[in-house]
Amino acid sequence: MSYECCEGVRGLKFSRGYFLKQGGVAMIGLSAMPAFLQRAAAATPMPNKKQLVVLFQRGAADGLNIVMPFGESNYYRMRPTIAIPQPKRGSADAAIDLDGFFGLHPSLAPLEPLFHKNQLAIVHAAGSPDSTRSHFDAQDFMESGTPGLKSTEDGWLNRALETIPEENASPFRAVAMGPNLPRTLQGAAPAIALPDLKQFKVMAQAPGTGAMVEGGFEAMYAQTVDKALQGTGSETFEAIDLLRKADPAKYQPENGAQYPTSRLGQSLQQIGQLLKADIGVEVLFVDCGGWDNHVNEGGVQGQLSNLLRDLGQGLAAFHQDLADRMQNIVFVTMSEFGRTARENGNRGTDHGHANCMFVMGGDVRGGQVYGKWPGLNDHQLNEGRDLALSTDFRSVLGEILTKHIGVADLKPVFPGFDNHPRKFPGLIRA
Numbered sequence: 001m002s003y004e005c006c007e008g009v010r011g012l013k014f015s016r017g018y019f020l021k022q023g024g025v026a027m028i029g030l031s032a033m034p035a036f037l038q039r040a041a042a043a044t045p046m047p048n049k050k051q052l053v054v055l056f057q058r059g060a061a062d063g064l065n066i067v068m069p070f071g072e073s074n075y076y077r078m079r080p081t082i083a084i085p086q087p088k089r090g091s092a093d094a095a096i097d098l099d100g101f102f103g104l105h106p107s108l109a110p111l112e113p114l115f116h117k118n119q120l121a122i123v124h125a126a127g128s129p130d131s132t133r134s135h136f137d138a139q140d141f142m143e144s145g146t147p148g149l150k151s152t153e154d155g156w157l158n159r160a161l162e163t164i165p166e167e168n169a170s171p172f173r174a175v176a177m178g179p180n181l182p183r184t185l186q187g188a189a190p191a192i193a194l195p196d197l198k199q200f201k202v203m204a205q206a207p208g209t210g211a212m213v214e215g216g217f218e219a220m221y222a223q224t225v226d227k228a229l230q231g232t233g234s235e236t237f238e239a240i241d242l243l244r245k246a247d248p249a250k251y252q253p254e255n256g257a258q259y260p261t262s263r264l265g266q267s268l269q270q271i272g273q274l275l276k277a278d279i280g281v282e283v284l285f286v287d288c289g290g291w292d293n294h295v296n297e298g299g300v301q302g303q304l305s306n307l308l309r310d311l312g313q314g315l316a317a318f319h320q321d322l323a324d325r326m327q328n329i330v331f332v333t334m335s336e337f338g339r340t341a342r343e344n345g346n347r348g349t350d351h352g353h354a355n356c357m358f359v360m361g362g363d364v365r366g367g368q369v370y371g372k373w374p375g376l377n378d379h380q381l382n383e384g385r386d387l388a389l390s391t392d393f394r395s396v397l398g399e400i401l402t403k404h405i406g407v408a409d410l411k412p413v414f415p416g417f418d419n420h421p422r423k424f425p426g427l428i429r430a
Contacts, residue, residue: 050328050404053271053284054157054184057335058139059291062349063356064341064387065304066108067122067369071101074376078342082299093300102369106300107308110316118366119319119326121427123357125371126391127337133351135292138336142393143183145414154187157283159413160401161189174283175274177267182285197270198249257321260313264288268314272321275329291335295346319360327362330404330428334393340385341376353386357396363404363428370425391425392417399424
């Protein structure tokens, strides 16, 4: 199995705390800094902003086997060989009871304590209202935030940042881990792609074009940092080299957290590393592939189980590593669409419609499965085959952006969508 992962981070500020804090990316004395970094460290206060991490599960994850409605008999009728058994005391090969109706896949056991401690919420029957079954189109619609409209040129997360302008924004305000900037972060607001923190090779959007270029960091830096620091592009690269020499590979997660050794696990570890660096991170993006399980998806064991084990261990390690910092972080997962309610003849599932989303963090009203359950009777299915949609993904993201990040106007973020607060699921504290 393979993972395609990226993260996104923007607006990081070179603060005194970043360079002096042990346990972050580096511990570097002021005397070792380039002159411009000494000035920045002296002038920049420790940031205390809310932060957002977005995980995109590419390939259309099977929400019905991730969070299964074990209380509905139709679930077992439609999935005779891949359904997850009902919860059974003492059994590790059965659903984990969440609320008497919904259960968590046993491979996600590390997330159970977070749910019951009200630190993890789930939104079921959620997703995009567009009916496409094309991975490419569906991902594009969800990342642009305009389902059904292919002409949108930028991403919803980029537009969200534009609604909260920062006069002296750092070039690290938004970052995507990976060689390419994801659709979500493309747009007018500066963003960078970071393939690997250990390499610290930076790809940036060329100003005015949105194209990703190596070395474009210089131009972006000149446009976004304080006037006193402009024209110091070469010193910026010196700073990057300084971080590289600090050997991020020696980073040790805190509180006994152990990230998976997979690409997803290591990407989550690097996101945690960046967040703890106290350099002004506001938005991060990470994605992973492998969720398109048409054949031999499996139930308790199998391809999906392996993916979920990696995901569950990674999210739990992230939460454990960040600890008290999670009070300022919301972590949300999404996938382009779900899978068919019925298993196919290859013990897999085909492209479906509604799915489930996980929302984790300090502002989250956890311990609940949100969303109106549409049911799995034949007449309740979308097009007679899929879990029907009851919660638009833009309502979930809109609530996070409004209540957590502080976006005052969602109209530019999700144009043409009525995202009134009264329609929010209610999963984020005001």
